[in-house]
Amino acid sequence: MVTPLLEMSAARVFFDGIFTNPRVAHPEGVAIHRDGSIWCGTETGELLRLAADGSSVERMGGTGGFLLGIAFDGAGNCFACDLKHAAVFRWDAATREMARFASSGIRVPNYPVVDEDKGWLYVSDSDGARSGAGIFRYDVGNGDGGPWCRDPMSFANGMAMAPDGKALYVVESDAARVSRVGIREDGSAGEKSIAIENVANVPDGLAFAPDGSLFVSCYEPSRIYRWRAGAGLELLIEDPAATTLAHPTNIAFKGDKLYTANLGRWHITEIDLTLLAR
Numbered sequence: 686m687v688t689p690l691l692e693m694s695a696a697r698v699f700f701d702g703i704f705t706n707p708r709v710a711h712p713e714g715v716a717i718h719r720d721g722s723i724w725c726g727t728e729t730g731e732l733l734r735l736a737a738d739g740s741s742v743e744r745m746g747g748t749g750g751f752l753l754g755i756a757f758d759g760a761g762n763c764f765a766c767d768l769k770h771a772a773v774f775r776w777d778a779a780t781r782e783m784a785r786f787a788s789s790g791i792r793v794p795n796y797p798v799v800d801e802d803k804g805w806l807y808v809s810d811s812d813g814a815r816s817g818a819g820i821f822r823y824d825v826g827n828g829d830g831g832p833w834c835r836d837p838m839s840f841a842n843g844m845a846m847a848p849d850g851k852a853l854y855v856v857e858s859d860a861a862r863v864s865r866v867g868i869r870e871d872g873s874a875g876e877k878s879i880a881i882e883n884v885a886n887v888p889d890g891l892a893f894a895p896d897g898s899l900f901v902s903c904y905e906p907s908r909i910y911r912w913r914a915g916a917g918l919e920l921l922i923e924d925p926a927a928t929t930l931a932h933p934t935n936i937a938f939k940g941d942k943l944y945t946a947n948l949g950r951w952h953i954t955e956i957d958l959t960l961l962a963r
Contacts, residue, residue: 690922691956693923695922695956695960696922696954697955698953699739699944699952699953699954699955700742700952700953701952702951709727709953710729710731710951712725712726712733712934712953713728713935714765714796714934714946715935715936715945715953716756716935717757717937717938717939718757719757722735722737723735723737723937723939723944724745724755724757724763726752727752728752729751730747730748730752730769731746731747732744732745732748732752732763732765745763746776747783749769751767752765752768753765753794754796755797756797757799759801760779763775763778764797764806765783765797766795766796766808768794770785773786773794773806773808773828774786786823786828787806787823789830789832790817790831791810791816791818792813793811794808794821795841796809796842796844798844798845798846799825803872804824805825805830805872806822807820807822807833807844808823809841809842809843811842813838814837817835818831818833819834819835819836819837819838819841820866821833833873834874836866836874838864839858839859839860840858840859841856843889845892845899848893852867852875853865854866854891856884856891857888858888858904861883861884861887862880862884863884863888863901864877864878864879881899881912884903886906887905888901888902890933890934890936892936892937892938892943894911897913899911900912900936902933902935904934906923907923907924907925907927907930907932907933908921909930909945922956928950929954930954931948931950932947932949933945933948933954934948942956943955
């Protein structure tokens, strides 16, 4: 048995939304706003804002569908993947309205990544076998776009932009691995290669830490890994009871804290990473 780097005492329920109004109904996506608040999406299609100190929850918008991954651009607009509508929606920071933004043949839009410098929005498609692409790409301003990476993928899921901006890392949940897709100088998809293997058992979300290490959340079992060049894949934390970490999906960094959505329950979890140095 592998001993995790962190004990479960390093994790706590940041916001319990089981009985709040609005309810934090089985959140999958989580992202940090520039004001420090934590946003998430729910199975009822609601986009929610949790106060930075976890004291309140506010409904920002909704789709009437099922929200998966979410991501912000520099202006504070929030892009949200919707499973029911097979489309990406955008919450507009100026108008505070939420509207359909992009689709173009994507079938299961799962996770969005904003490339602010080049003006693109990348979105994984978990049903790429039928749509013909594991990753779609859209103009971040107007939503125009379509298939980008057509290489076969086994349930493309969470993604993260490489720190140098030259590649996308994408979870292939059904293959228990993380792959790397290069971004060529002309913006086209480069070679797809395996970056991390044997991420047992069902990897879901990805996020790069400030030091360049890559964190991988697992839907099953309820655990999070850390990968570092030279050190490889390490088990960061695991909850055998699946209560504090309850089938974590997407993850996001805020300083020395890691926040996880929990598709199995009604809360957002906070993990104190300062304890790694002790």
